[in-house]
Amino acid sequence: MTKTAASPKIKIDPKQIAKKYGIVIVLILMILGLSIAEPAFLSPTNIFNVLTQTSIFGIMALGLTFVIISKGIDLSVGSVLALSGVIAASLGQTMAATSKYYPNLAELPVIVPILAALAVGAFCGAISGFLIAKTKIPAFIATLGMMTVARGLALIYSGGKPVSTLIPNLTVLGGKLFNVVPVPVIIYFVVILISSVLLNRTRFGKNVYAIGGNITAAEVSGVNVSKNLVLIYTYCGLLAGLAAIVFAGRVGSVHPGAASGYELTAIAATTIGGTSHSGGIGAIWGAFVGALVLSVMRNGLTLLGVDAYWQQVVEGLIIVVAVIIDMRKNAKRD
Amino acid sequence: MADEKYLLEMKNIVKTFPGVQALKGVELKVRPGEIHALMGENGAGKSTLMKCIAGIYRPTEGQIYFDGKLLGHYTTADALKMGISMIHQELSPVLYRSIMENIWLGREPLNAIGLVDHRKMYDLSMTVLKEIELDESPKTLMVSLTVAKMQMIEIAKAISYNSKLIIMDEPTSALTDKEVKQLYFIMRKLKALGKSIIFISHKLDEIYEITDRITIYRDGSYIGTENTKDLKLERLINMMVGRDVNEMFPKVPCHIGEVKLEVRNLTHRRLFKNVSFTVRRGEILGIAGLVGAGRTEVIETIFGMRRKVGGETFIDGKKVEIRNPRTAIAMGMAWLTEDRRQSGIFPMLSVQLNMAIANIAKFLNRLGFLKESYMNTVCDDYVRKIQVKTPSLSQRVENLSGGNQQKVLVARWLMTNPDILFLDEPTRGIDVGTKAEIHRLITTLAGEGKSIVMISSELPEVMGMSDRIMIMHQGKVTGILDNSKALTQGELMAYATNTMEEYHAARGKE
Known part of the structure; x- marks a missing residue:
């Protein structure tokens, strides 16, 4: 390698780029392939469709990125979505609703169900984080517990029935702005921006990397590990609560069994995007690209008329292959 | 002695990694029944060379003769079969399994119907343990042993493979003086049995006490091989560092x-x-x-x-x-921990974050956002001031040599401006040149x-x-x-x- 005086900062090494942005290239190839096989794929309607379908588990994947970089895991986000969703929905029903959860409650401003969902989500996350930080039980166990408890609470709260007939101000959040841009997509992009700033430009973000990179060294270096762990899981829960609002807006009702298995899709998206389960490595753009890879694949396979059962098989393979590629990227030389 | 017999002969070994030439055509000749030291600063290429011998790396160029035969490409498993064992610096035993299961891991003696023959495994283990005079039951769990004993088990394992060449990478770094003596005893015994040992250590007194010959490398090049007893300390250091280090401990009042x-x-x-x-x-x-x-x-x-x-x-x-x-940091304390990997570095994170982590608060603006360019300026300053060798601030710290990782940690703590x-x-585990630099820095700090x-x-x-x-x-x-x-x-x-x-x-x- 010879050093050149001009443009010393930018070195273009195709191998390195392929390694670092391999998954982006995969996504581009998928999009190219699909648009050739099925021109309808690239229509604005379909693109917005794909993005909308990505938004709910995509938002959860953003929170999980923080968790997984810190070398943790959160299995509870699907259940937490259901719990915050039914609570929010019960506070956001119209007067006309036939099975009104609070029959005597007047129609509340939309901010009430929204804040309720965010608060419930954040609270569940905070509890998981507190358990992990204080009792030192593995995150897998703590959030497995939270997953089951939250689902149970959602069923108890709703009596096992969906909560429906939501106020228009809530369903508008699942609709389209100016009849073109889906609101869930706007929310998703805003959260991507916020998460990105949080992870890269704040002390909290740097602490997340440090905790995942070497928890003992983080403690020694003066990082408040317990507090940050609680914050990490709180943020993840908060985003699950936000996803619940988007879900309620889109579907128009929330079933206590909703979003079952979403946590795994969100974890898969984060993982495909290159966030390492060994901690310390990961990025927000990765969670976005990873989520898109899953959505594009689902959308594409549907457009191509591939059987839904087969789609699952392909999805599983993609996750494993993505992680194999990722491990190679992070392996030290030789 | 033109046709002297060597157990291991390596000629013109070149090993290239993307962007770096770690070995630039080096040689190594090990006689049967000798203890042979490899010396050099961190980054001199010792570890790479050893990994080539043990079959972990494949040399880019060069020939390896073992027992008179020219070897082609071989794996670690092949190396073990040929009689080359390596005892790594960081041991990785299966902690909650017994001594014997660790020794025979992956090649457990089997009985007639293909099940593990525990009786036979026990007896075979007793034999090798006796050979190194280690008084432990083969059924003892690894986790209950001291680091020194775990190392002995590794040596027992090497013996069980009937190894002719045993490579020991800084085996004494975690041992007490008494345990070191015990290790020497076993090394001498192995030598008497005609086995060869390649020994790596940064402790010069050990080199002089236990080894017969020394081969010195510097920056991936072969510098020379000498009989230990003929090589003066000053000359050895000079060969390793390429200059005179006359002040190992530059303490000034x-x-x-x-x-x-x-x-x-x-x-x-x-x-x-x-x-x-x-x-x-x-x-x-x-x-x-x-x-x-x-x-x-x-x-x-x-x-x-x-x-x-x-x-x-x-x-x-x-x-x-x-x-x-x-609180300690707020009170003006700093603590460079003993175990760099365990409680010091964040291996996969950048040099920059590794330096700044104890000090992030200093790099925040009023809104709580990081001032990235200010952080870079400060880190760059320290890189220059204490001469950290790194291609850039964004380099992962795990890609730096041990001495440079230590300097990054020193920078981390100096940045907090401690009293x-x-x-x-x-x-610990740092080459002579960097060691003198760190000593000088310590004295300077005391002077401040x-x-x-x-x-x-x-x-x-x-x-x-x-x-x-x-x-x-x-x-x-x-x-x-x-x-x-x-x-x-x-x-x-x-x-x-x-x-x-x-x-x-x-x-x-x-």
Whole structure:
């Protein structure tokens, strides 16, 4: 390698780029392939469709990125979505609703169900984080517990029935702005921006990397590990609560069994995007690209008329292959 | 001797990694039945060369002859079969399995129907354990052994493979003096059996005590091979470093001010009791003692990583309560930990974040966002000031050599602008050149009026750098001595083993 005086900062090494942005290239190839096989794929309607379908588990994947970089895991986000969703929905029903959860409650401003969902989500996350930080039980166990408890609470709260007939101000959040841009997509992009700033430009973000990179060294270096762990899981829960609002807006009702298995899709998206389960490595753009890879694949396979059962098989393979590629990227030389 | 027989002969070995040439055509010749030292600074290529021998790396160019035969490409498994074993610096035993299962891992003796024959495994293990005179049952779990014994098991494993060549990568770095003696005993025994040993260590006294010949490398090149007994220390260091390091311990007397830190009767539930000492401004207090004396634990407790059951800490005469490292750092303390990998570096994170992590608050603007460019400027300053060799600030710290990783950690703590520095084995596993640099830095810091507490298991280092020396033995302070020319290693060892009375009695008689 010879050093050149001009443009010393930018070195273009195709191998390195392929390694670092391999998954982006995969996504581009998928999009190219699909648009050739099925021109309808690239229509604005379909693109917005794909993005909308990505938004709910995509938002959860953003929170999980923080968790997984810190070398943790959160299995509870699907259940937490259901719990915050039914609570929010019960506070956001119209007067006309036939099975009104609070029959005597007047129609509340939309901010009430929204804040309720965010608060419930954040609270569940905070509890998981507190358990992990204080009792030192593995995150897998703590959030497995939270997953089951939250689902149970959602069923108890709703009596096992969906909560429906939501106020228009809530369903508008699942609709389209100016009849073109889906609101869930706007929310998703805003959260991507916020998460990105949080992870890269704040002390909290740097602490997340440090905790995942070497928890003992983080403690020694003066990082408040317990507090940050609680914050990490709180943020993840908060985003699950936000996803619940988007879900309620889109579907128009929330079933206590909703979003079952979403946590795994969100974890898969984060993982495909290159966030390492060994901690310390990961990025927000990765969670976005990873989520898109899953959505594009689902959308594409549907457009191509591939059987839904087969789609699952392909999805599983993609996750494993993505992680194999990722491990190679992070392996030290030789 | 033109046609001398070598067990291992490596010629013109080149190993290239993307962007780096780690070995530039080096050689190595090992005779049967000799202990052969590989010397060189970190990054000289010793580890790479060893990995080539053990079949972990494949040389880009060059020939390897073993037992007179030219070898082609081979794997670690092939190497073991041929009789080449490697005992790694960081052992990785299967902790919750027995000694015998660890020795025979992956090649368990089987009975007629293909099940593991535990009886036979036990008997075979007894034989090899006897050979190295290790008095442990083959059924003992690995986790209950000391590091030294785990190492012995590795050696037993090598013997069980009937290895002709055993590579030992810094085998003594975690051993007490007594355990080192035991290791020497076994090494000599293996040598008497005609086995060859390649020995790597940064401790020069060990090299002179145990090895027959020395091969020296520098920056991936072969410098020379000499008989140990003919090679003068100054010349050896010169060959390794490429220049004269005349000042290994450049301690200069500094102005010693008032008492900065005082620890009174610090007591832990079981690890140590009634530890009291003071450190003044500009003073270097060395802490000596054997591994397990409780030295590191005392620092951990002062720094708030462990709970104490009694005792007090005073800074500038004021009593302070330190319950976690955050408080300690806020009080102006810094702590360079003993184990770089375990509690120091964030391996996969950038040099920049590794340096800045204890100091992030300084790099935030009023809105709480990081000032990235300011952070870069400050880190760049430190890279230059203490000469960290790294291609860029965004480089992952795991890609740096051990000495440079240590410098990154030093930078991390200097950035906090501490008044009191705890340095736990600051030069362990670091090459001679960097070692001298770190020593110089420590002296400079003392000169700036900082108080320094330095733990070291190397007596020459403690004696070369300290103003006073505190010695611990099994959780108790056995003495705090003024460092003077009259102080001998023997006297320190007597304190470290709690045999001062015998020592002084014997001296008195003379």
